[in-house]
Amino acid sequence: MSERYSRQELFTGIGLEGQRKIGSKHVLVIGAGALGTGSAEALVRAGVGKLTIVDRDYVEWSNLQRQQLYAESDALDRLPKAVAAKNRLSAINSDVDIMAHVMDVSVEELEQLVDDVDVVIDATDNFDVRMIINDVAQKQKVPWIYGACVGSYGVTFTILPGETPCLACLLETVPMGGMTCDTVGIISPAVQMVVSYQVTEALKILVEDYDALRKKLVSFDLWKNEHVAINVDKIKKESCLSCGKDRTYPNLDRKNQTKTAVLCGRDTVQIRPSKLMERDLEQLATVLAAQGGKVDRNPYLVSFITDDHRLVIFKDGRVLIHGTKDISEAKTLYYRYLG
Amino acid sequence: MNVIVNGEHVEIPKNVATVSNLLQHFELDQKVVIVEWNATILEKADHQETRVSDGDRIEIVHFVGGG
Numbered sequence: 001m002s003e004r005y006s007r008q009e010l011f012t013g014i015g016l017e018g019q020r021k022i023g024s025k026h027v028l029v030i031g032a033g034a035l036g037t038g039s040a041e042a043l044v045r046a047g048v049g050k051l052t053i054v055d056r057d058y059v060e061w062s063n064l065q066r067q068q069l070y071a072e073s074d075a076l077d078r079l080p081k082a083v084a085a086k087n088r089l090s091a092i093n094s095d096v097d098i099m100a101h102v103m104d105v106s107v108e109e110l111e112q113l114v115d116d117v118d119v120v121i122d123a124t125d126n127f128d129v130r131m132i133i134n135d136v137a138q139k140q141k142v143p144w145i146y147g148a149c150v151g152s153y154g155v156t157f158t159i160l161p162g163e164t165p166c167l168a169c170l171l172e173t174v175p176m177g178g179m180t181c182d183t184v185g186i187i188s189p190a191v192q193m194v195v196s197y198q199v200t201e202a203l204k205i206l207v208e209d210y211d212a213l214r215k216k217l218v219s220f221d222l223w224k225n226e227h228v229a230i231n232v233d234k235i236k237k238e239s240c241l242s243c244g245k246d247r248t249y250p251n252l253d254r255k256n257q258t259k260t261a262v263l264c265g266r267d268t269v270q271i272r273p274s275k276l277m278e279r280d281l282e283q284l285a286t287v288l289a290a291q292g293g294k295v296d297r298n299p300y301l302v303s304f305i306t307d308d309h310r311l312v313i314f315k316d317g318r319v320l321i322h323g324t325k326d327i328s329e330a331k332t333l334y335y336r337y338l339g
Numbered sequence: 340m341n342v343i344v345n346g347e348h349v350e351i352p353k354n355v356a357t358v359s360n361l362l363q364h365f366e367l368d369q370k371v372v373i374v375e376w377n378a379t380i381l382e383k384a385d386h387q388e389t390r391v392s393d394g395d396r397i398e399i400v401h402f403v404g405g406g
Contacts, residue, residue, distance in 0.1 A: 035406040125406045150405040171402060172383055175371040181405040194406075217373060219400040226345045228398045230375045235382075280369075339404045 005047050018207035025118040025206045026050040030105055032081040035147055036123030037069040038195035044089045050097040052113060055081040056104040056328045066188035104328050105129055107252050110136045119205045120144035121198055126335040127174045128258045131251040134167040138243045145201050147194040151184050152223035154194040158201045158213055165236035166243040182336040183287050189222055260327045269321045269330035277317040284313060309333055342395045358386040370401040
């Protein structure tokens with residue numbers, strides 16, 4: 001055995017046998033932003049057998065403050081995050097089989113990606129894709145680790161199909177955005193804290209030490225010095241459509257997914273949320289105004305102009321993104337400003 | 340009224356009578372939250388009826404999307 005993993009093998013929770021298991025396992029990291037780059041680096045250094053990382057975005061200057069796999073050259077080249085991440089990860093540990101995909105993950109993609117995966121790390125930035133992860137994970141019985149952060153706050157929960165409540169049990173309704181890293185900011189220690197929780201839980205799963213799993217919903221605020229851990233076992237619902245006994249996996253149904261459409265000849269993409277809703281336009285205008293773009297509001301819609309794009313948000317939740325025909329770019333802007 | 344929220348003693352105004360009021364007070368009413376009230380986890384439907392009293396121990400986790 002080489003020296004490479006000696007400190008990890010000395011750790012009683014892992015040992016030689018645990019290290020062998022880690023080296024034979026496959027982890028899927030969905031998203032290569034702050035959480036994804038943190039988790040991927042830690043797992044590749046830890047010697048996971050295979051790591052797959054997927055992302056639809058490219059590297060920008062505002063990423064470099066916290067997205068640890070990227071350098072200035074990646075931002076200058078506008079390199080896709082999946083590609084830049086793979087470059088760096090391969091340089092860190094050439095023994096790990098690293099698969100990188102530049103893709104927008106939806107149901108079909110995810111059902112294929114999850115095949116032969118031992119654990120999924122959620123490093124996404126929105127609940128639409130998390131609900132899809134939730135149902136695919138339940139259907140294919142793969143553990144996954146929810147993690148999210150904004151400002152100095154973070155939250156995480158490990159979901160074991162058949163044992164813990166699923167994300168649909170916990171949420172009941174999918175949260176509507178408003179606060180994202182692009183609207184209220186983020187400090188990297190909050191990212192690192194969530195990464196620490198997610199990677200440690202992943203290592204426990206990889207070495208098959210299920211008793212060691214945390215089993216609680218955890219949140220913290222590093223600036224306000226708060227830490228909360230709640231036992232949510234009782235929240236598991238028999239009637240849950242994603243993990244209950246009469247499950248239908250509603251989030252895998254096309255009609256429950258956020259719909260996008262390129263508007264012909266208009267250089268515009270329309271995004272329609274899965275369920276129509278009523279947006280508080282006044283509050284939204286205030287949040288967007290703080291971004292420095294130009295905000296206009298009438299009783300029916302809010303218009304927000306950023307560098308090269310104009311976003312028009314309707315009261316029923318529909319959003320038009322002007323200045324692009326690229327669905328992937330439009331979704332990035334949508335989740336960046338509207339969560 | 341003095342209650343313990345997320346481990347900290349906090350003074351809350353008299354008009355905060357229920358868990359729903361408490362969430363409004365902390366501006367968490369627009370968010371999806373899990374509330375533990377005196378070591379009992381609450382269903383979301385119970386927030387409206389659950390009364391807050393002096394000395395209650397309340398833990399609140401809210402969900403965020405960023406990453």
